[in-house]
Amino acid sequence: MGTMRRSLCSRLRNLTFRSFLLLLVLTTVIINEFLVHRIQSWRWPAMPHPYKDSEEEMRILFVSDPQIIGYQDESMFPIGSLTRWDSDSFLSRTFSLAFSYAQPDVVVFLGDLMDEGSRATPAEYEIYMDRIESIFYSARHVKKIFVPGDNDIGGEGRDFRSPFKIARFENHFENLTGIERVGFIDFIKLDLRFNRDMPLEQRKLLEKLKKHFTAPLRLIVNHETMLPKLKSFIHPILMEVQPHLLMSGHWHEVSLGPVSGSIEVGLVGGVLGYGVGEPSMGYRVGLIDPEGHVKYTVLWLPSRYIQLYAYLGVLVLVAILFISCCIMQSLWQQQQPRYPR
Template sequence: MPRRFSLYGVQHLSLRSWILSIIVLSVITNEYLIYWLQSWRWPTLPVHERNPEREMVILLVSDPQIQGYQDESPFPLGMFTRWDIDRFLSRTFSLAFDYSQPDAVVFLGDLMDEGSKATTEEYQYTLSRFHNIFYPVENSVVIFIPGDNDIGGEGRDYRTPWKMSRYEESFGNISGLVNVGFVDFIKLDLQFHHEMPPYMLKLIAEVNQKSSAPIRIIINHDMLLPKMKFFIHPILRLVRPHLLLTGHWHEAIHFDCVDCMAENTDSSHWPVHRKDLYMKHYIDLDLSDPLAIHELMVPSCSYRMGKKDMGYGVLVIKPDGKMKFTVLWLPHRYTMLFYYLYLSSVLAVIATCVWVYKYLRTVRHLSR
């Protein structure tokens, strides 16, 4: 008969039942409750009237980097790690989408971790998982731009027409213009690891001619304002954007410059200021100043990127340039996984001690 414990004269469950209850409670908390608890900490969405002509809500997804098959651990560990990150992204995206009910969802590149080097079969498997995670959303425009992990371009991971063509078949044009209400999203593919291709400024000029919305937002995977002035200033002068949205660094950062749009030939005059963000509420930005420029870098939403903090960005913007921005911070998945490891170790020690105790009792009983 299983040994039972009593506390203050009250009969309680067996040790085995206690252990099972702790395990079940831990799984329910780590796999379900913690996501809801974290979402309840998100600030109230500052929208009083859902009218996309007067106020637009934009959900920003950066660097999900769906894990591939070449760099992950072999079976069976690789199967578990892919399953766990897919599940984390799916649950957090669902909560972020339900919270914001966005007019547009913008993916800021590095959609797949091995998109640039995956085989055709691996690419199709990963693409299918991507669409299962970021399920088809209703009443929202979805915009994609590529990152270096999607089509190459960083280090020795060179770009090829085949990589770019495969991406465009799956996610649409690499560059171009997408209009959503009073906002024109200008999709660029600017890289600064090498000289800018001669066609790029021409392409930007063509896209700019088609832009007529009151608000123009450049979306690019690589950061822009931290680059040298002679790289980025001609592009900004040509497009005249109100805002830049980028990713790549997997961090939440606000770059701003009060007069970067002014006519100034001094190559050293590039007063860009950086502010690391970890806010619990919305910050206010005014995009109406024609001489100022702001860049918001959105953190990765994946816990596999080696950063402590992950999240989704949310923009609430009006036609006059008044804007609010926040990051919906996500639970720390590695902490949850380490908790499982710690709990397993503790329970293993307890089970071993109980077994040794029972064994010694049996030996003592038989020796009498």
């Protein structure tokens, strides 16, 4: 009878200990995947209630450099699959939260949507498109503007541009250059590159686009920033377009500065810098009225790397506790007297 009682107590202790370990893991998951994002959103700056009429104020949510993780440079199964799933989940949750918070009239993607878009095979590209639709599903009914980055169509280092890469992007998204009018703003896509003076073809393009400016405000959206470029590179562009604001990505950091009478705002890179190792990530929201008054802020996100380190720490702790418990239980059983049957 005593042996049965000791056996039952031992099982209850093991059950309670295992339940504690399971509760510790579940608590970490709930905090990392749900509570942290909500708590961070409470720290976002208060935004005025949106106008019913978008002609009174335009709300723009900017997404720069999400760089959705690809397939060629990642580890093989299961590490690569787990990394892609984790990154996509993080992007989806944070974008949905930012979208709900900002309630934008338009979402502007400032390039580098995909980490390996310019090198992706046709099959990989189609999978990319499904993932993009799933990640940014919250914005399915809102106007979206897409600007390509070097990771999408090439153009950096040995990853050269090609007509095939450009055509593929335009077939799946929209033209590299053009004008998108939304409310009182002309969003001007120029696909600007500043490694040389403006070629004659680009000058003719600007003159052609200039004839189609219809909105009172003009906003250039581009992946590559103008801030560090020589005046001889950008002055002809600004003289032709005369933009009120320029928005760019690529740098993976926040920057603000005047550009020959206009203002350029460089966005937080990689809202998902997560995919490219950025510790600070966020979405930028701009509020613009018809008179050209601009308010903007960054909706900072919690560091995913800290969350992953927390997971690693908890798993190590659980492993240590579990192994210690097994050792202690084994030693305890060895010390118990054995009664003859």
